[in-house]
Amino acid sequence: MNEQHAALVASRNSWRCVQAHDKQGWLDLMADDVCMEDPIGIAPTNRDGKGVRGKAAISEFWDKNIGPSQIAIETHESHVAASDLECAHVMTLTTTLSNGVVSKVRGIFCYRVDEAHKITNLRGFWAMDAMEFTQPG
Secondary structure (H helix, E strand, O other), rough: OOOOHHHHHHHHHHHHHHHOOOOOHHHEEEEEEEEOOOOOOEEOOOEEOOEEEEEEHHHHOOOOOOOOOEEEEEEEEEEEEEOOOOEEEEEEEEEEEEOOEEEEEEEEEHHHHHHHEEEEEEEEEOOHHOOOOEEOO
16 A cells, blocks of 8 residues: 555544644644535534534534544554545544543544645544443443
């Protein structure tokens, strides 16, 4: 696999920023017209099912969902497209919420970047009913 593949590099940088709580670094990876569907379809993080659109909305998403939590990202498989602009990953996300509850979900996460290598689309193929929760012990 080409380790310099633009979408692969962008997705890995996104994970690094999320795990390091680097909001500004994460936002800097995004195109102005970014659309994030995490998960795809109607969900608490995607109320109308059309995705979180634009940097301002992405910033709010961070403040509500990423910032207050500790997120560990485990990548099982990565696949790149022949185009330098898209990739997909099979991953498990483990999120520790501020109240100590831990959620875990496995899914497929797809990234698309533009010619400037900014993330234009992030799509998570997973369902809320597949998420496992563990209460603080």
